[in-house]
Amino acid sequence: MTQGRPLLNRRLAEFGTTIFAEMSALAVRTGAINLGQGFPDTDGPEEVREAAVRALRAGHGNQYPPGPGVPELRTAITAHQQRRYALTYDPDTEVLVTAGATEAIAATLLALLEPGDEVVALEPYYDSYAACIAMAGATRVPVTLHPEPSSGSYRLDLDELRAAVTPRTRLLLLNTPHNPTGTVLTREELGAIAELACERDLLVVTDEVYEHLVFEGEHLPLAGFPGMRERTVTISSAGKTFSFTGWKVGWVTAPRELVSAVRSAKQFLTYVASGPFQYAVAEALRLPDSYFDEFRADMRAKRDLLADGLERAGFRVFRPAGTYFVTTDIRPLGESDGFAFCRALPERCGVVAIPNAVFYDHREQGAPFVRFAFCKRTGVLEEAVSRLKTLAA
Ligand code: PMP
Ligand code: GLN
Numbered sequence: 001m002t003q004g005r006p007l008l009n010r011r012l013a014e015f016g017t018t019i020f021a022e023m024s025a026l027a028v029r030t031g032a033i034n035l036g037q038g039f040p041d042t043d044g045p046e047e048v049r050e051a052a053v054r055a056l057r058a059g060h061g062n063q064y065p066p067g068p069g070v071p072e073l074r075t076a077i078t079a080h081q082q083r084r085y086a087l088t089y090d091p092d093t094e095v096l097v098t099a100g101a102t103e104a105i106a107a108t109l110l111a112l113l114e115p116g117d118e119v120v121a122l123e124p125y126y127d128s129y130a131a132c133i134a135m136a137g138a139t140r141v142p143v144t145l146h147p148e149p150s151s152g153s154y155r156l157d158l159d160e161l162r163a164a165v166t167p168r169t170r171l172l173l174l175n176t177p178h179n180p181t182g183t184v185l186t187r188e189e190l191g192a193i194a195e196l197a198c199e200r201d202l203l204v205v206t207d208e209v210y211e212h213l214v215f216e217g218e219h220l221p222l223a224g225f226p227g228m229r230e231r232t233v234t235i236s237s238a239g240k241t242f243s244f245t246g247w248k249v250g251w252v253t254a255p256r257e258l259v260s261a262v263r264s265a266k267q268f269l270t271y272v273a274s275g276p277f278q279y280a281v282a283e284a285l286r287l288p289d290s291y292f293d294e295f296r297a298d299m300r301a302k303r304d305l306l307a308d309g310l311e312r313a314g315f316r317v318f319r320p321a322g323t324y325f326v327t328t329d330i331r332p333l334g335e336s337d338g339f340a341f342c343r344a345l346p347e348r349c350g351v352v353a354i355p356n357a358v359f360y361d362h363r364e365q366g367a368p369f370v371r372f373a374f375c376k377r378t379g380v381l382e383e384a385v386s387r388l389k390t391l392a393a
Contacts, residue, residue: 011135019036019354026343035353042377043243060276080285103269110132114170118169119171147327147329152317169202170202171202175206176222180323182319204228209240216321247280305382306384309386310328313388328369339357
């Protein structure tokens with residue numbers, strides 16, 4: 001406090017410390033197994049790590065790389081979009097490399113929003129969305145995904161989405177595959193979202209960082225739907241796909257005018273980041289399909305291991321169609337407060353998880369749900385499951 005005023009400005013006052021930092025610190029303090037923050041406990045492919053070492057030694061990227069990203073990476077990103085999704089982008093004008101998807105989200109929202117604009121976002125939402133909307137002075141309008149115990153998944157109500165759009169809505173902020181629920185939006189849902197965006201002339205920002213972690217169905221980029229390419233900013237990241245979350249290499253693909261706007265904000269955030277890692281990620285994106293197939297199959301087996309274990313431990317499980325998170329309902333264990341449950345869990349059984357309520361404006365809607373990450377070694381997941389089974393005893 002100085003001059004009788006809090007130090008943190010009022011736009012950020014509600015956000016405090018991120019739940020990921022809080023829960024990872026709790027894991028370190030208690031020695032518990034950390035199934036909270038979503039990071040793998042083994043590094044990605046050795047050849048990609050070696051590519052980073054080679055880049056460092058060769059002096060590639062040790063000084064400021066170009067603002068939009070190194071040409072090798074921008075070309076690899078456009079080649080990936082073409083090869084996987086038949087989407088064509090110009091590497092010189094329609095791609096922007098960022099410091100992880102986190103900076104891509106921040107720069108995009110800071111660039112595209114005016115104070116007073118409304119942003120419709122799917123709730124529960126990844127925590128940086130709310131903070132970045134607030135930093136831009138805009139207003140978030142959550143559309144809540146509903147848990148459906150019958151289908152074992154969370155679903156979007158398209159009528160609720162349509163009703164959330166007002167004359168003040170500037171953009172839709174989507175995330176598929178969705179963190180934390182594991183929902184993958186279907187072709188029909190994405191088609192309806194695309195129609196709505198065109199009809200109401202909205203921009204769309206779509207966070208697709210889990211694009212290579214779809215276990216049921218397939219990942220369909222929203223930019224590929226009719227009328228969407230020109231109004232969509234697509235965000236992705238090497239952290240999830242190649243298991244190097246510390247490298248912080250993310251990117252945006254969008255038409256020239258949108259990329260240009262996002263670059264205007266991005267140049268004053270980090271300007272550039274992750275020089276040598278950009279070269280390594282360029283090589284990673286060119287890995288053969290077998291890498292992506294094996295990565296997904298491996299993560300799918302881990303999903304099943306943890307989801308089955310949680311079920312046996314007494315949780316109601318929403319088996320994710322995508323991402324590396326599984327959301328559970330703790331009420332069958334006689335619990336109803338996810339925060340209290342997660343804070344006590346290390347003490348009770350040596351495991352850390354994330355209370356989904358932090359991803360909600362309507363906190364009560366998320367109260368009894370808890371998220372576990374399964375991007376961990378099989379032995380670690382097995383040990384976690386055997387510890388969690390003691391809860392019911
Ligand atoms: N979006 C979503 C949905 C995420 O789960 C995450 C966190 N991993 C990010 C963005 C941030 O990605 P990055 O680590 O590349 O900044
Ligand atoms: N995206 C990761 C998660 O959802 C966390 C990233 C972070 O700590 N900012 O767990």
